[in-house]
Amino acid sequence: xxxxxxxxxxxxxxxxxxxxxxxxxxxxxxxxxxxxxxxxxxxxxxxxxxxxxxxxxxxxxxxxxxxxxxxxxxxxxxxxxxxxxxxxxxxxxxxxxxxxxxxxxxxxxxxxxxxxxxxxxxxxxxxxxxxxxxxxxxxxxxxxxxxxxxxxxxxxxxxxxxxxxxxxxxxxxxxxxxxxxxxxxxxxxxxxxxxxxxxxxxxxxxxxxxxxxxxxxxxxxxxxxxxxxxxx
Amino acid sequence: xxxxxxxxxxxxxxxxxxxxxxxxxxxxxxxxxxxxxxxxxxxxxxxxxxxxxxxxxxxxxxxxxxxxxxxxxxxxxxxxxxxxxxxxxxxxxxxxxxxxxxxxxxxxxxxxxxxx
Numbered sequence: 001x002x003x004x005x006x007x008x009x010x011x012x013x014x015x016x017x018x019x020x021x022x023x024x025x026x027x028x029x030x031x032x033x034x035x036x037x038x039x040x041x042x043x044x045x046x047x048x049x050x051x052x053x054x055x056x057x058x059x060x061x062x063x064x065x066x067x068x069x070x071x072x073x074x075x076x077x078x079x080x081x082x083x084x085x086x087x088x089x090x091x092x093x094x095x096x097x098x099x100x101x102x103x104x105x106x107x108x109x110x111x112x113x114x115x116x117x118x119x120x121x122x123x124x125x126x127x128x129x130x131x132x133x134x135x136x137x138x139x140x141x142x143x144x145x146x147x148x149x150x151x152x153x154x155x156x157x158x159x160x161x162x163x164x165x166x167x168x169x170x171x172x173x174x175x176x177x178x179x180x181x182x183x184x185x186x187x188x189x190x191x192x193x194x195x196x197x198x199x200x201x202x203x204x205x206x207x208x209x210x211x212x213x214x215x216x217x218x219x220x221x222x223x224x225x226x227x228x229x230x231x232x
Numbered sequence: 233x234x235x236x237x238x239x240x241x242x243x244x245x246x247x248x249x250x251x252x253x254x255x256x257x258x259x260x261x262x263x264x265x266x267x268x269x270x271x272x273x274x275x276x277x278x279x280x281x282x283x284x285x286x287x288x289x290x291x292x293x294x295x296x297x298x299x300x301x302x303x304x305x306x307x308x309x310x311x312x313x314x315x316x317x318x319x320x321x322x323x324x325x326x327x328x329x330x331x332x333x334x335x336x337x338x339x340x341x342x343x344x345x346x347x348x
Contacts (some may be wrong), residue, residue, distance in 0.1 A: 006290055007321055013328055038330040039300050046304060048297075112329070113293035120293035122329065132300075132329075134260075134293050138234050150260070152297045201304045 009115045011091040017110060017124050019093055023082050026095045027106035030216045034124035036110060042130025042154030043208045044161035046201035049151040049172070053180045054191040056144030060117045060137035063147050067135060067183060068119060074182040076100070076175055090114050094121070100171055103217040109133070126214035128160045128168065129153035147183055149176045152200070157211035159218060161204065173197070236261040237289075240269035248279040249348050251341070255287035260294030263301075270305060280348035281306055284341065286317030296329050303334055312336065316344040 016035060022028035039046055055063055067074070068088040072081040078100040084092035088111050095108045105128070109121035118136035123129050131153035140146050151172070155161035160168070173195060180193045212218065238256035245251055250273035252266075273281050283299075306313040314336040318326065326332040338344035 006292070009292070010321075010325055011328060013324055036328070036330060040303070040334040041330055046300075048301070115292065118292060118294070132293060132297055134297065136260075136294070138261075150294075150297070152300055200301055201307075 006115070009090060009113055011110060011112050011122075014091065014110060017093055017108070019095065019108065020085070022095060026082060026097050027216070028095060028108070030106045030126050031093060031095065031108035031124055034126055034214065036122050037125055037127070037130035037156060037211075038122065039131040039152055039154050040205070041208060041211075043157050043205055043211055044155030044164060045199055045204060046131075046154050047151065047169075048198045048200050049153070049176070050148065050196045050198075051150075051173075051176045051180050051193055052146050052148040053184045053189065053193045054143045054145070055137075055147050055184055055187045055189040056191075057188050058145055060139060060145055063137040063145060063183075063187065064117050064119065064135070066187060067137075067147070068114070070186070074179045074186070076178045079175065084111070088114055088119055100175070105217060107216070123153075123156070125156070125211065126216055127156055128163070130156045130208075130211075147180060147187075149180060151176070154201075154205070156208075157215050158209060159212060159215055234261050236265055238262045238265050240265050242269055242272045245341070245345055246348075248277055249282065249345065250275070250278055250280075251282045251284050253284045253287065255289075257289050258291040258295035258298065260292075260298060262295065263298055266298060266302060270302060274309060274311070278311060280312045280314060282314045282316060282338075282341075282344050282348065283335075284317050285315060285319075285322065288317070288319075288322065291322060291325070296325065296331065299331060299335065303331075312348065314338060314344050314348060316340055 016033050019028040019032045079098040082095040092111045098105045107127045112122040113120040120134040134150045155164045177193045241253045243251045252269045316338040
């Protein structure tokens with residue numbers, strides 16, 4: 001087998017996220033200086049959600065090139081993604097502003113990995129989820145090229161876990177189904193979006209209960225200038 | 233699904249330890265191969281499963297996701313999951329993704345066995 005040099009595909013080490021200039025109306029404080037959170041740094045149950053759609057007219061490379069170049073275009077109107085100035089490149093930070101939930105949300109993601117047929121985001125402290133969001137394209141027989149979003153996520157704290165159970169999970173499904181539908185429309189496919197949801201781990205990680213202190217949707221955290229301590 | 237370019241074999245260096253030797257490319261398409269290897273390694277009395285990355289050619293973010301689900305599988309069985317043979321680059325990826333906080337990382341097989 002041939003060894004691939006994939007160093008350029010991965011983000012360099014990021015002990016803390018650094019945000020350059022933030023667009024007007026986006027609260028970069030919710031991202032600046034925050035640590036990344038993988039699934040094991042979150043609180044809630046672990047879910048693997050896979051959404052995919054056939055875009056048989058294009059190659060996987062064409063799908064991903066378009067997705068990266070026009071990423072924000074495919075999002076629903078209640079959420080806005082501010083892509084890094086240099087585009088979706090490993091190590092760059094994208095900012096997010098969303099009004100889909102009961103409280104407006106400002107957060108962001110790190111571009112953890114990127115190659116010709118995939119890219120992956122990792123979430124920071126204070127994001128509703130801890131984990132990875134992977135966008136990819138591949139060929140499946142007999143359908144042809146597929147575009148896929150796969151989330152491997154836990155709610156980051158107990159408040160977000162409650163929100164996920166009440167409405168967040170369905171809202172998440174709707175958001176990614178919308179995104180794939182828009183991408184497919186843009187690339188000339190009318191195929192339906194297929195959704196598969198698997199609960200990978202039903203246990204919650206109680207030692208991460210205190211992630212609440214980063215939750216910008218909670219009043220005590222919103223008032224503070226930096227990471228705050230929740231009431232005891 | 234694209235064909236997975238990976239091979240895995242299971243060894244028994246100690247009664248309660250199994251090693252999965254990984255050779256090739258670890259991506260999300262490796263899931264059935266890793267699941268089968270883990271099933272093979274998961275025998276009664278096994279307390280630790282070690283992943284040997286010495287012959288890993290390449291790993292993408294899908295491969296990292298696969299390691300997370302393998303970790304959950306191990307935790308469900310009350311087994312420890314460890315890794316050795318990682319290059320500096322992939323060791324850095326484990327640190328970046330904070331997988332190193334849940335999966336024990338060792339320099340080589342000897343130290344992995346000593347630590348397990």
